[in-house]
Structures are given as C-alpha cells and as structure tokens.
Amino acid sequence: MSDSPAVYVPAEIEPKWQAFWLQNETFKAEMDTARPKLYVLDMFPYPSGAGLHVGHPEGYTATDIYCRYQRMRGRNVLHPMGWDAFGLPAEQHAIETGTHPRDTTRRNIDNFRRQIQSFGFSYDWSREVDTTDPKYYRWTQWIFLQLYRKGLAYVDEIPVNWCPALGTVLANEEVIDGRSERGNHPVERRPMKQWMLRITAYAERLLDDLQGLDWPEGIKEMQRNWIGKSIGADVDFAIDGSEEQVRVFTTRPDTLFGATYMVLAPEHPLVGKLVTDEHRAAVAAYQQQAANKSDMDRTELSTEKTGVFIGAYAINPVNGERIPIWISDYVLVSYGHGAIMAVPAHDERDFAFASTFGIEIRAILEPSHDAARAVGLDSGELLKGKACWTGDGRMIRSANNQGLDINGMQMPAAKKATISWLEKKGIGKGTVNYKLRDWLFSRQRYWGEPFPVIHCPTCGHVGLPDEQLPVRLPEMTDFKPAGDARPPLAKAAEWLAVTCPQCGAAARRETNTMPQWAGSCWYFLRYIDPHNDIRAWDPEKEKYWMPVDLYVGGAEHAVLHLLYARFWHKVLYDLGYVSTVEPFQRLVNQGMILGTSYKDSRGALVPNDKVIERGDTFIHAETGESLTVFPAKMSKSLKNVVSPDEVIAEFGADSFRLYEMYMGPLEDTKPWSTQGVKGVHRFLYRAWRMILGDAEQPPPRITDEPLDKNKLRLLHQTIRKVTEDIESISSFNTAISQLIVFVNEFLNEKQQNREAMESFVKLLSPFAPHIAEELWQRLGHIETIAYAPWPTWDESALQVDEVDVVVQVNGKLRARIAMATTLTADEMQAVAMANERVQELTTGKAVVKVIAVPGRLVNIVVR
Numbered sequence: 001m002s003d004s005p006a007v008y009v010p011a012e013i014e015p016k017w018q019a020f021w022l023q024n025e026t027f028k029a030e031m032d033t034a035r036p037k038l039y040v041l042d043m044f045p046y047p048s049g050a051g052l053h054v055g056h057p058e059g060y061t062a063t064d065i066y067c068r069y070q071r072m073r074g075r076n077v078l079h080p081m082g083w084d085a086f087g088l089p090a091e092q093h094a095i096e097t098g099t100h101p102r103d104t105t106r107r108n109i110d111n112f113r114r115q116i117q118s119f120g121f122s123y124d125w126s127r128e129v130d131t132t133d134p135k136y137y138r139w140t141q142w143i144f145l146q147l148y149r150k151g152l153a154y155v156d157e158i159p160v161n162w163c164p165a166l167g168t169v170l171a172n173e174e175v176i177d178g179r180s181e182r183g184n185h186p187v188e189r190r191p192m193k194q195w196m197l198r199i200t201a202y203a204e205r206l207l208d209d210l211q212g213l214d215w216p217e218g219i220k221e222m223q224r225n226w227i228g229k230s231i232g233a234d235v236d237f238a239i240d241g242s243e244e245q246v247r248v249f250t251t252r253p254d255t256l257f258g259a260t261y262m263v264l265a266p267e268h269p270l271v272g273k274l275v276t277d278e279h280r281a282a283v284a285a286y287q288q289q290a291a292n293k294s295d296m297d298r299t300e301l302s303t304e305k306t307g308v309f310i311g312a313y314a315i316n317p318v319n320g321e322r323i324p325i326w327i328s329d330y331v332l333v334s335y336g337h338g339a340i341m342a343v344p345a346h347d348e349r350d351f352a353f354a355s356t357f358g359i360e361i362r363a364i365l366e367p368s369h370d371a372a373r374a375v376g377l378d379s380g381e382l383l384k385g386k387a388c389w390t391g392d393g394r395m396i397r398s399a400n401n402q403g404l405d406i407n408g409m410q411m412p413a414a415k416k417a418t419i420s421w422l423e424k425k426g427i428g429k430g431t432v433n434y435k436l437r438d439w440l441f442s443r444q445r446y447w448g449e450p451f452p453v454i455h456c457p458t459c460g461h462v463g464l465p466d467e468q469l470p471v472r473l474p475e476m477t478d479f480k481p482a483g484d485a486r487p488p489l490a491k492a493a494e495w496l497a498v499t500c501p502q503c504g505a506a507a508r509r510e511t512n513t514m515p516q517w518a519g520s521c522w523y524f525l526r527y528i529d530p531h532n533d534i535r536a537w538d539p540e541k542e543k544y545w546m547p548v549d550l551y552v553g554g555a556e557h558a559v560l561h562l563l564y565a566r567f568w569h570k571v572l573y574d575l576g577y578v579s580t581v582e583p584f585q586r587l588v589n590q591g592m593i594l595g596t597s598y599k600d601s602r603g604a605l606v607p608n609d610k611v612i613e614r615g616d617t618f619i620h621a622e623t624g625e626s627l628t629v630f631p632a633k634m635s636k637s638l639k640n641v642v643s644p645d646e647v648i649a650e651f652g653a654d655s656f657r658l659y660e661m662y663m664g665p666l667e668d669t670k671p672w673s674t675q676g677v678k679g680v681h682r683f684l685y686r687a688w689r690m691i692l693g694d695a696e697q698p699p700p701r702i703t704d705e706p707l708d709k710n711k712l713r714l715l716h717q718t719i720r721k722v723t724e725d726i727e728s729i730s731s732f733n734t735a736i737s738q739l740i741v742f743v744n745e746f747l748n749e750k751q752q753n754r755e756a757m758e759s760f761v762k763l764l765s766p767f768a769p770h771i772a773e774e775l776w777q778r779l780g781h782i783e784t785i786a787y788a789p790w791p792t793w794d795e796s797a798l799q800v801d802e803v804d805v806v807v808q809v810n811g812k813l814r815a816r817i818a819m820a821t822t823l824t825a826d827e828m829q830a831v832a833m834a835n836e837r838v839q840e841l842t843t844g845k846a847v848v849k850v851i852a853v854p855g856r857l858v859n860i861v862v863r
Helices: 010-023 057-072 088-097 101-117 134-149 200-211 217-228 253-258 279-293 295-299 347-359 368-372 379-383 411-425 537-545 561-573 644-651 651-662 676-693 707-727 732-746 754-764 771-776 825-833 836-842
Strands: 039-041 077-080 153-163 168-170 188-197 229-239 246-248 261-264 308-314 320-328 339-342 428-434 453-456 460-463 496-500 508-511 550-554 589-590 595-599 610-614 619-621 628-632 701-703 751-753 802-809 811-820 847-853 857-863
Touching: 010 651, 039 057, 039 537, 039 610, 039 857, 057 077, 057 550, 057 651, 057 707, 088 101, 134 153, 134 460, 134 561, 188 644, 200 217, 200 561, 229 253, 229 411, 246 253, 246 261, 246 339, 253 411, 253 460, 279 308, 279 802, 339 347, 347 857, 368 379, 411 428, 428 825, 496 836, 595 771, 628 651, 644 651, 644 676, 651 676, 651 732, 651 771, 676 732, 676 754, 707 732, 707 754, 732 754, 751 754, 754 771, 802 825, 802 836, 811 825, 825 836, 825 857, 836 857
Parallel strands: 039 077, 039 550, 261 320, 550 589, 701 751, 802 857
Antiparallel strands: 153 168, 153 188, 229 246, 229 308, 229 428, 261 339, 308 320, 453 460, 453 508, 496 508, 595 628, 610 619, 802 811, 847 857
C-alpha cells in the first residue's frame, strides 16, 4: 500500500477503473446454464440533445447496485443498455436546421453514452442496440409482418389528431387543449387512412395476466383502467318515425327506466340521417367544433358539458317513452357504439348535461337514508331529481306491463332480470365491452421505421417477404411534410417505385412510418442476441434469459409502453417465438428528482438565471424582490436543470451515485441538493482514510488480529443490513446509513482487521464501485472486486452479551448498569441492589416491591 495516494482524488481513480471495465469487458454476460440467471433492465432512454440531467441516472444507479450485488452472489447477470432513438424531436430539428436526423441522433447517442459511462454503470456494452440501426429495425419490421400475417394489422379510415404544422398524426397524449404538446401548434381532427394494430383482440389476456406480475398495485390499476373492461348489455333503441335504430352499450341496463335522453357522438354515422332541417346548421357547427378536440379533452370529467339537440327522438324500449336525441363531445364514437342512453339521476356527467339543458332527471334508485346521509345527500332531493346518486340502492319506478318488474331489487338481481327480458324481446343482449381501442400505428414522418408493406393496384396491401428486409429509409435532404397530409416519404419518388412480390406489377411503398413505440416494444428480446443476422434472437438464449426479472423506469411509461410491449410479447408467444407469457416479471418505478425553483410574491415562477443569492435569502436580479424557494420539476424554461457532468467533475461519480440513493427510498419524489453531495463525498474520504490514511494520518496496519466483540457485532450487523436493503431495492438509503455508522466506528484506528476492511469494501462496492476497486487493489488483490464473494453474516456474532439496564428507585432513574442478557429477574435485582448509588437511596428503608424486566429495567419501590 506504499504507493497509495495521500488523498482521495476521484478524478484520478474513476477514469482508470472505467477504462479497465470497458477494455476487459468485465460485465459481459454469456449464456451459462450451470448458473442461475438474472436479467435486469432499465427503460432505455431517448437520446435528446440536452443530454442527461441528474434525475435520469437515479434508476440506472439503483439497477447497477442490484446487479453488482447479484454478481457477487454468484448470479449470471444480464444488464444491457441501448437507445430508443427514432422520434419527432430529431425530425423537427432536421426540418429547422437541415441536419439529417441520423447525424443528430448519432451525436446525441455518443453524448449519452459518454455520460452514462462516466457513472461507472456495469452495463454489457457489447449488447448495445439502437432502434434507428437498419440491423435492428429489420427485426422490428419482421415482427410487424408477423402481426400482419396473423390478421392483427390492418388499414382503416379513422378520425385522428392531425397537426398541420408538424405534418403528422399525434396520439391523444400528445395533444393538450387542442394544441400539440411539442411546439403548441393547432391540432385538428380529420379522417385519415391509418395502419391499426388489433390490440383489442388481446384485451382480456392483457387484463388477466396482470395478476401474476410483481408490479406496484397502482401501475396494475392504471393498466386495468386503460383496458377498461365493462360488463353490461347492448340495447337497441328504435327511432320515432324512422326505420333506423340506435344501439347503445350500457353497464347498467337495470337503469333503463331512468333514461330520459340519448346522446350520440358528433361523428356517429346516423347523425346526418336523423338530424332535422331545423337543427342541421347548429349540428354541423357543433360537429366542426368537436373535431378540433382530442379524445382526452372531450372526456375530461371537469369539462363543461356542451351539446346540440338534433330534432329526433328515440323510443325507450322498456316503457315506450319518446326521449330526445342530442349530440355531445363527451361521447366518443370509438367507445361502445358511439351512443349512450343517459340516466341523469344516476350518472354525474349525464346529470351535469341534463341540468345544463333542462332535461328531466328521473330517479329510479333509492339509497338507504344512512348511505345518502353519509355523502351529504337528502333522499327527498334525490327523488325530486335535484341530486345525483351513483351508488347502489333499491330499484323504484322500474316496471312495465310487458313482464319486466324490478322494483325493490338491488342492482345485481335487477341487472340480470333486465338483460334476460331484453334478450327474450330480441332488443338487447348481455355483452362485455372494453375502453381499450385498437392501436393507431401510423405516423406521417420521415424519421421512423418504414413499413414492410407495398400497395399493389391488383393485389392491394402486400407484406414483403422476409428476405427483402430491412426496408431502409431513403436518403433525403428535405424532411418537411408535403403540406397536404402526405408524409415526407411521399417525395422519395425513386424509393417509392417497387415491384409487387405476388404478381410482378408496378407498385408503391407505404409512405407512413411506424411510431416511436415500435422499437421499444421488443428491445429487451434483441438484447438477448443483438448480433444475430439470421433471426431476431436465438430460441435457446431466449429460454435461458427471459423473462426480464427486474424492470426499472419512470412511472410516465406505466400505461402505454408497458401495454404495447406486453401485447407484442403475447403475439410472439402465440406464434411460438418466445417462451414466456409476460415479458417483465418485476417492475419498480423510481420517483422524480426535483430541482430548486423560485416564485415571486405574485406566485409567478422565476427562472434560476434571474436569481441572486444573498446570504440566506434569494433576490430577483431585475426587481430586487425577495423570492420563495420551493422544489419543482426540472425544466429548461425554469433553468433549474442540474447537469450530472458538473456534479461528477466536482465530486466524482461515486459521490453522485451515493447521494442519489441516500436521498430517500427509490420510489419517492425527492428534491436535489448539492450540499447533500458534499456530505456523502466526505463519507467516501473518511472511508479512504480508514483504510489508507491520508497526508495527515499514516495508513493503519492491516492485521489478522481478531476484533473485539462490539466491533465484530457491528461488522456483522452491517453485512446483514446492507444485504437486506439491497435485496429490497427501495431501501438503499438505510444501507448507506449503516455504512456510515461502520466508518464512524472504525475510523482513526492505528490497526485494522483485514476481514473487517475487506468486507466493508465489498459492501461499499455496489454503491461506489470506483473507490471500492481502488481500495480492493490497495489491499493486495489482483482480480477485480466485481466477482469477489459477497460477505455473509454470522447470527452468533450478532448476539448481545450485555445490555445497559435502567435502574429506578420509586420510578425515578438512578443508575444504568451493564448486565448480562442471561440474568434472571432475581439476579438482576441482586446486581441492582449491590450498586453503590442504589444502596445510598435504599439503606434504612423498607423494600416494598421490585419490578424487573429482563434486559431492560429494574424498578425498586421503597418507603
């Protein structure tokens, strides 16, 4: 250890070990059936031009700790990294600057890779994938062809969110208040022919198979809600004075007697046939207005209800009443049958609508007085149609002279009886419906996976044979949309012209591209066998590595990415290409790391570059006003983004890693503080000094002299605590706290026990691998610490021989005495009575009673 540096200098240590790991492929994973496998996956990032901020590495650090620990436990760990690199931002940058998206993407990937490697994460870089690489998207196209051949991919004309400025269709999640999330451009609804994936065919399995997954219950519930299974009935309503009829789906057919109006989606195909001339202009205007709203905006519960009466009436099948037909944008043509029967007394949205437009509100469910009172409702007001009741209750006003009488019944029985009556009459049937819609799979962009499909005037759509994959993107310099909803690829004339593989006629390529979701639906499978040019993955490798044992990422992907990946995986399972029903067995969502932000007295946000720090206060640089400090999401506009490059340059990657894990449980949202990084940096310096000394303190002598009982106990307590906390994944902060306790106890000793020091370095290594490798080497080891056996604790060493027992006289603390844990109550009393201070207080007095609690307390009562 004579050549050890005098002080801890991360800038010297960390690049050395990062280069060592890369050059020696320390973390390269190979299939080994003799060893238990562990597949740990991070949600791979989109490599933006801004690079990483300090929130991104939180999940990566957690999985790295877990992987390093499991390797030391003997597991064969697969831990890969790659890039989800297709997408709109690179294309928009290309349109604005003329830079090819490929060049922008490559530059961003290089920067992300540099940043990620600067943390010392133990990825197997030999498996790196990039979704924009033709060698990768060849297999994305191949999977699409499997969906197409199975009848799960089709073309349909549907209303979509079209953004003229961006020249592409946007998902509902990308539209906010009728404008694009990116760029804030106007978005309109228009019918367009689009590729669709029939995810609805898997709705029930996507729902049922959640049960066996080790996922947060909240994430499972979000998936269930998105799929939205509803059990109810289809009911046919005749139209007064017309041969047409309208079918509705309802989850509560038992409430038919309370239906006082009907609502059609503005796009419903019968609107044009049923609207009267008197109302035609108002209906057309409303349809245009609704066309500019996204589905999410339309179904928002808090949105004011709007609508137009179309002049027609439906006939309620259970009582023959004429009920008015309206259109309103809170009804979607894509859900159910695009029509609802409205029961305003027992549905909040219907109640709001009926109250706005003066439509009858008829109660047909009577709650118990206690149930109504519990939510502040008056039963009398409810029965008069002045309140809305959405709970269960006794059916009232619900009988006809055609054999249906459900009065007095509770919901389950009433529902069953009504469905039976509807089926006998031939005007309805029990059915299951899903909120889940088929997946709109087209984008009008250049920077995406081309579809492996051609359009033949004779054969129609034709999937290309596998040997013609990949269909590469054409070389282009103009990435702007054509301006008329045609994608940029429509301008690649030479690329477009192909020969039909079925009939040999002249044909054209598909000009839409796949959405960014496509590449992320299966990347975990390509990691298994990333260099295979014959097939997407080797089946034997897939059987060995799958499923992913631990998947970690942000909760923002809780629904769509996970749902889409599960769908593709199930299709591949049905086709025999994968061996597991589900791809991700365990899921953990890391919390958000917040930046520091500022508000003025009016509550307006102030960008960080407009803030001056003066002592303990913060001042607006332009107005001089004192500002309020609070944590907020990091954003470019607030200029509160903290770059990990700056933190690493000042404190080192190990300090960064330790701090992010020390902030709190992994799943929690936490505010960033650079002061906290300084604290863990001091801890690492003390750990260095504990083993190697520093400029002021010579290194301790490392010996095999046995530890005293207290230090031996602390060593084994630390082994147990760190092991259990890493296993839990979410409690890394308390593991680090235990390591700090260990260093505080062992620091400044002139002689250190080798086993204790080596065990400590092993325990530290998953959290701070660079300093651990250096300490391990300085302790005389030639091989990397990455595969050193993880220490184990000895239960016998954890046993406490003596404890401090509180001794009271007449209930007041008089002494603390170290006593053996094996003493009986009588023996504890004898030891306490022999204490000099206790004797002073009891001499000449009568001992009335002695209460002894083994290991804790002796209370002597005297008088």
